[in-house]
Amino acid sequence: MEQxxxxxxxxxxLADEGVEYIYGYPGGALLHVYDAIFRQKAVTHILVRHEQxxxxxxxxxxxxxxxxxxxxxxxxxxxxxxITGIATAYMDSIPMVVLSGQVPSGFIGSDxxxxxxxxxxxxxxxxxxxxxxxxxxxxxxxxxxxxxxQTGRPGPVVVDIPKDITDLxxxxxxxxxxxxxxxxxxxxxxxxNGQIRKAVELLAESKKPIIYAGGGVILGNASNQLxxxxxxxxxxxxxxxxxxxxxxxxxxxxxxxxGMHGSYCANQTMHNADLILAVGVRFDDRVTNNVAKFCxxxxxxxxxxxxxxIAKNVPVDVPIVGPVDxxxxxxxRQVDENETAIEPxxxxxxxxxxxxxxxxxxGLFPYDKGDGTILKPQQVIETLYEVTKGEDTxxxxxxxxxxxxxxxxxxxxxxxxxxxxxxxxxxxxxLPSAMGVKLSFPDSHVACVTGEGSIQMNIQELxxxxxxxxxxxxxxxxxxxxGMVRQWQDMQYDSRYSxxxxxxxxxxxxxxxxxxxxxxxxxxxxxxxxxxxxAFSLKDxxxxxxxxxxxxxxVYPMQIKDGHMAxxxxxxxxxx
Amino acid sequence: xxxxxSVLVENEPGALSRIVGLFSQRNYNIETLNVAPTEDKTLSxxxxxxxGTPQSIEQITKQLNKLVDVVKLVDLTEGAHIEREMMLIxxxxxxxxxxxxxxxxxxxxxxxxxxxxxxYTIQLTGTAEKLDAFIEAIGQAQVLEVxxxxxxxxxxxxKVLSL
Numbered sequence: 261m262e263q264x265x266x267x268x269x270x271x272x273x274l275a276d277e278g279v280e281y282i283y284g285y286p287g288g289a290l291l292h293v294y295d296a297i298f299r300q301k302a303v304t305h306i307l308v309r310h311e312q313x314x315x316x317x318x319x320x321x322x323x324x325x326x327x328x329x330x331x332x333x334x335x336x337x338x339x340x341x342x343i344t345g346i347a348t349a350y351m352d353s354i355p356m357v358v359l360s361g362q363v364p365s366g367f368i369g370s371d372x373x374x375x376x377x378x379x380x381x382x383x384x385x386x387x388x389x390x391x392x393x394x395x396x397x398x399x400x401x402x403x404x405x406x407x408x409x410q411t412g413r414p415g416p417v418v419v420d421i422p423k424d425i426t427d428l429x430x431x432x433x434x435x436x437x438x439x440x441x442x443x444x445x446x447x448x449x450x451x452x453n454g455q456i457r458k459a460v461e462l463l464a465e466s467k468k469p470i471i472y473a474g475g476g477v478i479l480g481n482a483s484n485q486l487x488x489x490x491x492x493x494x495x496x497x498x499x500x501x502x503x504x505x506x507x508x509x510x511x512x513x514x515x516x517x518x519g520m521h522g523s524y525c526a527n528q529t530m531h532n533a534d535l536i537l538a539v540g541v542r543f544d545d546r547v548t549n550n551v552a553k554f555c556x557x558x559x560x561x562x563x564x565x566x567x568x569x570i571a572k573n574v575p576v577d578v579p580i581v582g583p584v585d586x587x588x589x590x591x592x593r594q595v596d597e598n599e600t601a602i603e604p605x606x607x608x609x610x611x612x613x614x615x616x617x618x619x620x621x622x623g624l625f626p627y628d629k630g631d632g633t634i635l636k637p638q639q640v641i642e643t644l645y646e647v648t649k650g651e652d653t654x655x656x657x658x659x660x661x662x663x664x665x666x667x668x669x670x671x672x673x674x675x676x677x678x679x680x681x682x683x684x685x686x687x688x689x690x691l692p693s694a695m696g697v698k699l700s701f702p703d704s705h706v707a708c709v710t711g712e713g714s715i716q717m718n719i720q721e722l723x724x725x726x727x728x729x730x731x732x733x734x735x736x737x738x739x740x741x742x743g744m745v746r747q748w749q750d751m752q753y754d755s756r757y758s759x760x761x762x763x764x765x766x767x768x769x770x771x772x773x774x775x776x777x778x779x780x781x782x783x784x785x786x787x788x789x790x791x792x793x794x795a796f797s798l799k800d801x802x803x804x805x806x807x808x809x810x811x812x813x814x815v816y817p818m819q820i821k822d823g824h825m826a827x828x829x830x831x832x833x834x835x836x
Numbered sequence: 837x838x839x840x841x842s843v844l845v846e847n848e849p850g851a852l853s854r855i856v857g858l859f860s861q862r863n864y865n866i867e868t869l870n871v872a873p874t875e876d877k878t879l880s881x882x883x884x885x886x887x888g889t890p891q892s893i894e895q896i897t898k899q900l901n902k903l904v905d906v907v908k909l910v911d912l913t914e915g916a917h918i919e920r921e922m923m924l925i926x927x928x929x930x931x932x933x934x935x936x937x938x939x940x941x942x943x944x945x946x947x948x949x950x951x952x953x954x955x956y957t958i959q960l961t962g963t964a965e966k967l968d969a970f971i972e973a974i975g976q977a978q979v980l981e982v983x984x985x986x987x988x989x990x991x992x993x994x995k996v997l998s999l
Contacts, residue, residue, distance in 0.1 A: 379850060384861045388904040391850070408904060443999070444846055444907040568898035571891075 264434040266395035267292035267426035268299075270359065273402040275302035276436035279330050281321065281699060282306070282359075283314040287334025288374060289361025292426035306699065306728055309720040311338050313692035315345020316718070318356050320693030321700055323679045324654060326481065328355035328409040329696060335361040336374030339420075340381065344686055346416045347385040351683025352502060353479055355414035357405045358382075364424040365393070378420045387415030395425045399436045407440045412447030413566040414479055448565060451582030451590060459537070459561040459578045460594045466535035466559075467606035468613075469495045472518065475502030475682070476540015476564060476584055478675040483507070485588035486539060492595060493602055496614055498526040500541055501667055502682040509671030515614060516624040519547035520819045521664045523624040524828060524836075525617040527817070531555055531826040532613070538562045540584045543573040544683075553824035563587050621830070625668040628831070630810070635785045637662065637737045637809040641669035644707060644735060647792045653705040654679060654697045658690035658714030661743035664815040666709040688717030694732040695725060705733070705796060712738045712762055712806075722775035725802050733795050734804045736768060739811045747814045751829075772804035783808045838867070839893050840919060840989045842997055843882040843900060843909040847873055851905040855882065858903065864888065864896050868921070868964070868986035876999070879907065883988045885964075908997060916992040922959070923967045924949070926981040927974055929956040937974060944970045955980065 264272060270293050274282065283306045286294045297305050308314045311333045318329025333342050339360040349356045363372040379389045388408050390401045398421075405417040463469060477486050483506045490497050490513055497507045498518040507514055516523030518530055530536065536558045541547070548554045554574055561578040562570050570579040580587055594600070618624065627638045644655075655670055656679040657663040663680055672678045679697060681689040694708040708715075715736055725732065737743075745760040769779030778801045782791045788807070795803040817828040820835065828836045845851045852871060859866050864886060871882040886896060893911070900906050912919070929937045930953070941948060941958045944966065950957035960970055964987055971979060991997070 380853070383850075383854060383857050389850075442904070445904050566902070568895065568902055572895060 261433040261435060263431040265292070265296070265426065265428045265431050266398055266421075267296040267428055269395065269398040269432070269434055270402070270421065270426065271296045271300055271303060272434060273399045273436055274330060275300070277402065277406050279303055282330045282332050283308055283317040283696070284332030285311050285314060285334065285338060287338050287361060289335035289363060289423045290332065292423065292428050293332070293361070293421075295428060305332070306724070308692070308724050310718065311341035312345050312688065313695075313718050313721045313724070315342045315349065315356065315358065316686075316689050316692035317696035317699075318358075319345060319349050319354050319689075320656060320679055320696030322349070322354045322356055323693070324676050324697045325700055326479070326676065328357050328406055328414075331356070331358045333358065333360050334374070335363055335378070336376045339376055339378040343382060343385070344684075344688075346382055346418070348681050348684045348686040348689060349416040350385040350387070352475060352681065353414050354416070355409040356416040357402075357409050358416060358418045360418060360420050362391070362420045362422040365422040366424070368422065378418060382418045385416070386418050389418040389420065391420045392422065392425050395427075395430065396432050398425070399434065400440075403437045403440050404442065408445065412445075448582045449586065451563065451580045451587035453590065455578055455580045456587060456590050457594060459580060460591060460598065460600055462535055462559055462561060462578060463493065463537065463595075464598075464600045464602065466602060468533045468610045469493070469535040469537065469602060470515075470529050470533040471495050471497045471507075471537045471539065472500075472530065472541055473497060473503045473506050473539045474500035474541030477503055477506035478540075480540055480565065480584035482540070482585040482588050483675045485585055485592060489588060489592055489595070492592070493600070494607060494611075495537070495602070496529055496611075498522070498530060500544070500547060500682075501680070503541070504667060504678040505672035505675045508673040510673055515618065517667055518825070519544075520549070521668065521815050521817065523668075524621050524817055524826070524830065525614065525624055527819070527826040527828060528617045529614050531824055533558045536560045539588070540564060542569045545573070547825075548574060549819045549825050549827065550822045555825065627816070632785055634810045635782070635788060635807060637665045637739070637813055638669050639785070640735065640737060640788065640807055640809060641665050641709065643788050643792055644709070645670045647789070647796055648705050648707065651705055652701070653677065653707065654694070654701065656680065656690045656694040656697065656706070656708045658710040658717075659685045659687045660711050660714060661739070661747065661813070661815050662709050662711045662714075662737040664744075665737070668815075687714040690714060691718050691721050691732070691734065695721060695730045698730045698732050699728065707733045707735055709735045709737065711743060712736060712740065712765055712768070713742045719771070722772065722777060722802070722804075726776045729800070731800055731802045734802070736804065736806045737809050738765075738768070738806050739809050739813065740765060741811060743813070744815070750814065768804055768806035772802070777802040777804055779804045779806065781806045781808070837890065837893065838885060838887050838913070840883060840885050840912040840917070840987055841897065841900070841909060842912050842989060843884070844874070844907040844997060844999070845880045845882055846905045846907060847878050847880045848905055851880070852882070854903050854905055855900065858899055859886075862895070862899060864892065868984075870986035870988050879999075883986070885987050907999065910991070910997050912989045912991060915995065917989050918992060919963045919987055919989045920961055921964050921967055921987045922961050922985040923970070924957060924959055924983040925971070925974075925979065926955055926957045928954065928978045928980060930954040933978060937978065940970070940973050944973070946970065
């Protein structure tokens with residue numbers, strides 16, 4: 261049998277797991293492992309400029325490919341710098357494996373230089389974690405880490421590796437396990453047939469149904485099944501922020517994103533529905549508004565792989581625990597066998613009502629285009645869509661108004677193309693996650709929609725982009741303020757702008773140039789389209805577009821606190 | 837609603853901290869906690885009591901089940917079960933109280949396991965309620981020290997929590 265040191269086993273295990281890229285940053289506790297990386301070619305290491313970015317890169321890769329991303333960081337500050345990234349992945353159920361160095365086993369607990377209890381510090385935000393005790397255990401633990409991260413409800417897994425375990429002078433038998441079995445971990449492989457039958461019966465009886473689909477459909481690779489079901493039954497579909505793309509955003513049956521900044525049409529359709537087929541969602545507070553007033557006339561069918569997500573916030577009539585693709589397959593089979601259909605006259609009335617909601621607002625997300633002298637952020641996203649249309653395009657975002665504008669105005673027609681931190685709301689996520697995507701999809705457009713606040717939270721990664729030719733396009737909606745904070749201050753604090761104004765902004769064009777990239781500033785609305793086309797035509801350059809947008813714009817609609825789903829502000833002065 | 841939840845856990849370092857951490861992280865209460873290895877050395881059995889609404893108890897059991905180290909669990913209070921807790925209690929036993937304490941211990945079927953001229957140490961086993969009743973019967977003023985094991989429990993009849 262092949263003999264390898266602990267450090268070499270770490271790297272070989274990753275290679276044997278099929279890992280192409282690891283994103284990381286070296287340090288004392290990891291020097292053996294970095295030496296092992298140096299001596300092989302199977303796995304490519306990407307050197308970031310801050311460990312948080314390593315986790316977001318791994319996260320972006322995972323969201324775009326469905327496979328676990330891998331971050332490698334040293335002990336102490338290297339490990340703690342990943343915490344925000346791990347929590348981001350945890351909240352959105354993203355598969356990720358974080359390998360952290362640790363002080364030598366014998367020194368754990370002695371407050372040694374660069375020691376931190378990584379397993380302890382990350383415990384509430386991981387699916388599981390391991391502290392490696394013996395070098396022989398490395399292949400088995402790494403296999404388990406990927407298995408846990410990628411199956412069931414996915415999530416981040418931490419593997420903490422003390423330095424002595426990776427000692428280059430001690431060699432052990434190496435064999436990467438083919439299979440893994442854990443008696444205490446058995447994710448469901450299919451849904452309960454009886455429950456699925458009940459759900460199909462409820463669908464057949466319904467007169468005002470809606471499909472409410474979320475990130476679980478993307479994570480569970482169930483977009484095809486969802487589309488087939490929606491088309492077959494001619495049911496309206498809404499997506500959560502995390503679900504955008506799991507149903508084509510430009511399709512007639514799509515009523516827009518729902519929730520806090522969802523469309524009037526989607527929120528009305530949900531609120532008035534008599535049956536909600538909830539697929540891979542978790543009835544998050546950013547969707548439901550006041551749960552006591554949530555969809556009073558609706559029966560709820562909830563499909564999710566995680567039983568703990570079902571009936572957590574809202575009581576459910578038919579719970580179905582299982583992988584969404586398998587459950588929807590069974591559901592489709594039953595629909596076919598029973599020739600299930602919704603009463604045509606009822607469905608026609610329902611669609612007439614839905615289209616009235618859609619048309620009464622003049623579309624899903626109408627906005628005041630102003631007099632054409634000031635760039636509107638919405639217009640920037642619409643232009644981004646026009647310019648990239650017809651090509652495979654990924655959009656990542658940071659957090660705030662620009663994130664909502666991107667979600668509202670860029671119709672995603674394919675899953676895995678919209679990449680944002682929905683659960684944790686992590687500013688600084690956009691650029692590194694775009695880098696993770698670009699590395700694996702060099703021929704696709706990758707746009708990072710961001711703001712002048714968020715982009716500065718991981719701006720140092722512009723340097724990594726130059727080193728590895730990660731030619732993403734940064735669309736900076738620069739309104740010179742923390743827009744979402746200011747929107748709330750406008751609405752709830754009489755416009756007292758406490759610390760939401762960005763003074764002393766850098767010259768982003770010069771900043772981009774100093775990192776070796778192209779910077780473009782846009783202030784004139786009439787130049788937007790042409791400048792954006794130029795940016796995307798520069799295929800082998802990173803382009804930083806600093807776009808000066810209306811500083812007063814708000815995101816609408818916006819749910820009114822403590823109301824029901826469709827209690828909305830429609831503009832600064834108009835409410836339902 | 838008070839619940840007794842019995843959990844089979846992988847006997848791994850860190851397993852206990854994951855369970856205890858889950859309770860604080862999700863704002864659930866732990867009233868008592870008791871843990872020890874079972875006849876199978878790879879497994880520990882943990883018994884905890886908690887108080888919550890039916891919804892919160894459902895969430896607690898689902899979230900516990902999600903922990904990778906948790907092999908199986910049962911809410912003992914859902915069926916007929918036996919509940920036991922052990923208490924060691926040190927009480928003042930001088931003057932006329934000496935005989936009174938002994939009598940009360942006998943009534944509760946406690947055993948005196950250590951004696952000095954002024955102190956009895958009594959061992960008592962029963963439900964948490966019985967132990968509370970004993971302390972009340974002795975009178976707080978007499979009590980010098982109380983050590984309780986936390987509740988353990990097992991289902992009645994043939995029902996078994998095992999692999």
